[in-house]
Amino acid sequence: MATTPIRATHELHNRRFSRNFGLGIVLVLFVGIVYGLTIAKVGTDPRDDLGADWATAQEKAAK
Numbered sequence: 001m002a003t004t005p006i007r008a009t010h011e012l013h014n015r016r017f018s019r020n021f022g023l024g025i026v027l028v029l030f031v032g033i034v035y036g037l038t039i040a041k042v043g044t045d046p047r048d049d050l051g052a053d054w055a056t057a058q059e060k061a062a063k
Helices: 011-042 049-062
Strands: none
């Protein structure tokens, strides 16, 4: 049984990996931005009844 020699990766594979890695980073950043904006939008508003305790605590801490 003949063994196949180990070949070095082709230059095309290196370019494809770099492109995929860059795209992966962009997608992770996009998901992070969407997640952050969602948390900011859905977060408790200190002016409503749900945030009243939090707002009171913040005012006491500021004094």
